[in-house]
Amino acid sequence: MQHGTKRTLDFVDLGAAGLLTFCTVSAVFPPLRTVGDNRVLSLVALVLWFVMAYWRKPVFFTRATRYRLIALAFTLFAMIVPYMFGNETIAHRYLSLLLLSLGYVVYEYYRDAQQLPILGKITKVTLGFAIVTALVTLRGLVNDPYLVRRIKSTGEFSSAMSAQGIGGYELVYFATLGGVIALSVLLMTPSIKTRISAALLYLLSFVLIVLSNYFTALLVAIAALVIALGLRARSMNRKSLGLLAIPVACCVLVLIVVLMVPVASPLGEPTSRMNRIKYAATDGIVAQYLNQRGPLLLESLESAVEHPLLGLTATRIEMYEGYLTGFGQHSHIFDTFALFGFPAGLVSIYVLFMPFKRRLKNKRMRVLSVPFVFSYAVILFFNNATPSLAIAAYFIFPLVFDRIDETTGNRATDVASEPASTRSIKYIAYYDTADNVQEQRNYVLAATNKLEYVFTALNRNGLRVEIVSACTTRGPGSLRGKTSVLGDQNTLKLFPTLSGASRFTRMTSRASVRVMLFVYLILHTKRHEDVVVYHSPGYPNLIVLAKKMKGFRLILEVEEIYADVNGESRLRAKEYRVFEQADAFILPTELLEEKLNVRNRPTVIVHGTYQLEAERDSAFDDGRIHVVYAGTFDPRKGGASAAVAAAEFLDARHHVHIIGFGGERDTQSLLTLIDDVSAKTECRVTYDGLLAGEEYIDFLQSCDIGLSTQRLGTEFNETSFPSKVLSYMANGLQVVSVRLKVLEASGVGDLIFYYETDTPEAIAGAIKTVDLGRVHDSRTRISSLDADFLAGLRKVLSR
DSSP states (O other): OEEOOHHHHHHHHHHHHHHHHHHHHHHHOHHHHTTTTHHHHHHHHHHHHHHHHHHHOTHHHHTOOHHHHHHHHHHHHHHHHHHHTTOHHHHHHHHTTHHHHHHHHHHHHHHHTTOHHHHHHHHHHHHHHHHHHHHHHHHHHHHOTTTGGGOOSSSHHHHHHHHTTOOOHHHHHHHHHHHHHHHHHHHHOOOHHHHHHHHHHHHHHHHHHHHHTOHHHHHHHHHHHHHHHHHHHHTOOHHHHHHHHHHHHHHHHHHHHHHHSEEOOTTSSOEEHHHHHHHIIIIIHHHHIIIIIHHHHHHHHHHHHHSTTTGGGGSOOOEETTEEOSSOSSOHHHHHHHHHHHHHHHHHHHHHHGGGHHHHTOGGGHHHHHHHHHHHHHHHHHSOOOHHHHHIIIIIHHHHHHHHHHHHTOOOTTTTTSOTTTOEEEEEESOOOGGGGGGOBOOOHHHHHHHHHHHHHHHHTTOEEEEEEOOOBOSSSOBOOEEEEETTTEEEEEOOBOOSSSHHHHHHHHHHHHHHHHHHHHHHOOTTOEEEEEOOTTSHHHHHHHHHHHOOEEEEEOSOOHHHHHOOHHHHHHHHHHHHHOSEEEESOHHHHHHHOTTOOOEEEOOSOOOOOOOOSOOOOSSOEEEEEEEEOOTTTOHHHHHHHHGGGSOTTEEEEEEEEOOHHHHHHHHHHHHHHHTTOSSEEEEOOOOOHHHHHHHHHHOSEEEEOOOTTOGGGGTOOOTHHHHHHHTTOEEEEEOOHHHHTSTTGGGOEEEOSSSHHHHHHHHHHOOTTOOOOHHHHHHHHHHHHHHHHHHHSOO
16 A cells, blocks of 8 residues: 655656746746756756656656647657758757647646646746846847847857847747737736736837837737737727727827837938838838748748658758758748658648637637737748747747636627526436435436536536436336426426336336437527536437537536446447537546547536535544445445455454445345454444435544545546545545546545555555544645636636
């Protein structure tokens, strides 16, 4: 047995964050680049980050998505192929741009590990250093308008300027993209404080662009401003436009003053930047690009045509007066085609722009996404790339995008007009309440707590829940349908059902209820409406058909793949048909997400019920260590029998309690096993019945240790999360469990005591090693996971 160690994991996370911070700060803070060979140091730091990330969350890499695999393959290709043909300089160039091809993979890691706050802090630190660099650079530009343009990647002058903190090309284009983000925050965020900060950052970036004399950057910034204002104006009323005109007018006034200041031309008489913009906006811009950039871009394209498969790297690229020949070196995209050929060039475009695809579909957020992607594309197609671009594109942009999207609470067009207090969502599940026990409806008690927790989470997100249940009865009489009110916000609809007295009526009842559920979905849903469906083998085909006919947005809550439990191939086909139709998922584990969500649909992970229970004074007072197993008696999972068998290897200080549910035969088999084991051990073993509600909570809090015992080697263990673990923790118990990947990778994995082998001796050994005096913060952790789930649920709901 080995207990998960939180301190080790924290050290790994902290070390990885420090390495990544070094890489990002190096990209925007020139003095750091003068320390040693910064390119090598940054490369080593990023490689070590990936090593630590693999150590912390190996499943992220072993079950990688298509995008991650392609990004990693392109990165390896761009590093290895140039070395094979003796073009080390090209390999070094793309090694220095490692963040450009793997930046979004880094973001995905922090997202999937539920550690985006760490990436947010790294980004804030990096942004702080970038602001310092911008201010120092602006001071230098006052005395020398062309100072930034003279800074190159190498040379004594450039090194001296970097040591003084003056940025060059990498700073200007980072400011270009950062300015687009700041402008969007200014236009979209309701917070006055945030708008003021965004306005200051936007002005800083725009003034830096203007004074640095990077004319392409200036044109991109102006175009992005026009696009953003145009998109925002389309969605605002006249009153809002009037309020927006005040800060925009102030910005324009300041910029006009800056643009009118004369600046000396290196080739001629002083002229204002406004005149240069006017010239470029008429006939000058075409001539400028045709005369200066056109031949360079054409040179790269010609090389790509001459070497279409592997590009120039398959040849020996010559040097002339210290410069590489054969390609233009003024376009990252075109140069990639020239250096690596058309296949690799197309792959690079996929790697660079695929991360924006999902966010571009969000119509309400296009004030940010459209001008940003436009600016990013222009820079990459008509200029060289730097690592600083990756920070803006793959760290800052998605973090800010998701934050604005979350705080503004955007919803789909079809339901956006409804007031928040009256907006409702339909939830399809096999569900009934304890108050309706007299009807003997068939539903799974184990799923009830999880369902009710998700209901309340939807309520806390401002939604009323209309629960539609397909439960039939096992009782002797037929039942009428009814709609019940649950609390202040939710309703429960139950359909009419025939008697459960005979096999024929049970089969007929199940079929008729499914037909009624299908008709209900056809009559009561509309296009783009959110409908949450708790995945069940009882109705996958009708859900698929109803969605195709009505076009509602299917949010599928999947606890497990049922075919993994019973091995039925026909059921597996049905399940995967409904998985393919889902627009979003609510899933219990990251491993299940990697198995189902191959198309990167919106997903929120909820391991179980993150509902803290108030502490009760209900502990046993007999001096024993009370160990409880709460759950199913299903022999396929083997948890109850494993808990009983472990008691044989415990002493008189222990009392093992079994509470839960099972069929008549399974329950009788378990009682027989309890009698057999009790005859062999001084440990007390008891079956304490099926408990629910307050009685269940009181009993759990009377115990010290909760058991999550189930058979190793079963396929469902790889994807389903044992929800009893969270129930134990929410009631303050220590937890002993078989070591599962889904547990280790979860947000509570380091709080669990694990056993390695599926034997009674190993389970008993793990129980004996639990330190009941150890301070554990399971309640605090559960509360944090609850807040994360609420935020994630908002992102899963329609825009």
